[in-house]
Amino acid sequence: MEPQVGNILEGKVTTITKFGAFVALEGGRSGLVHISEIANTYVNDVRDYLQEGQSVRVLVLPAENGKLNLSMKRVQPAPRPAAEARPAAKPAVRAGGPQQPLPPSGDKAFEDKLKHFLSTSEGKMADLHRSMDGKRGGRRRK
Structure with a gap:
């Protein structure tokens, strides 16, 4: 068949x-x-x-x-879009102070990763500039 x-x-x-x-x-x-x-x-x-x-x-x-x-994927249920997958969270509020929302917990981790990336890339760029300085301008005269 x-x-x-x-x-x-x-x-x-x-x-x-x-x-x-x-x-x-x-x-x-x-x-x-x-x-x-x-x-x-x-x-x-x-x-x-x-x-x-x-x-x-x-x-x-x-x-x-x-x-x-x-x-196989057409037999499986379609995935929900990311906006529908997560329920809308209400912003957290600090106790006792002015009522300003706290940043979501994921932002702190992102900022830490961003700081690490920037410091690492600055170090790599400094190394690159140091190595390129010796290669520029031809030979030195005696």
């Missing part, structure tokens, strides 16, 4: 490659789940998401050149 486009089927991962995974379906057919069709997020390495012998649910996509294409 030929799998129909749009059907959701169960299969087993038989081979993993750098560009995707081959999945064996019922009836002896197999198809490719391309790396872009594995998850709703960026997939750098297929082995982070799949293992050989793992059972997976796949959606049958239109075939190209007689080769069966499959998708």
